[in-house]
Amino acid sequence: MATWKAQTRVAVVPDQVLALLTEPDAIARWAPIEFELMDFEGERLLAGDRVRVQGSLAGRSLEFEVAVDEADDENLVLTATGPIRLEVEYRAVAREYGSEVRASVAVSGRGLLGRVLAQATDVLLAAGALSSAVGAIARELEPALAA
Secondary structure (H helix, E strand, O other): OEEEEEEEEEOOOHHHHHHHHOOHHHHHHHOOOOEEEEOOOOOOOOOOOEEEEEEEEOOEEEEEEEEEEEEOOOEEEEEEEOOEEEEEEEEEEEEOOEEEEEEEEEEEEOHHHHHHHHHHHHHHHHOOHHHHHHHHHHHHHOHHHHO
């Protein structure tokens, strides 16, 4: 299992970070892998939610079940299970200037297809997809700084 990490600083408090991180439409804008939520009508992801997502990876259409383990003012922890398993954690830690946003994604795959897709995901993350996602979160939280 490979684990990828990225972090950034933003000039907003942690609960504002987590409000963005749990908003389904916002997630689709910054997620490192494009996906679409299926059959979810809530305004925010909440701890205990189970949602299905559909996306594409390595030219294959894939479906995952996402279990939201934590969703509070400082943490979003979820597990996406499908052909591969993604253990995702976002933390917003209060700092004097606002927040430090830390992201972690652990990738694993079982079976031949799972291992191939996990390797493809690792390639995307090694190429900076998680860092780009964290940067997109920061730009969305601080639109005046991005201009």
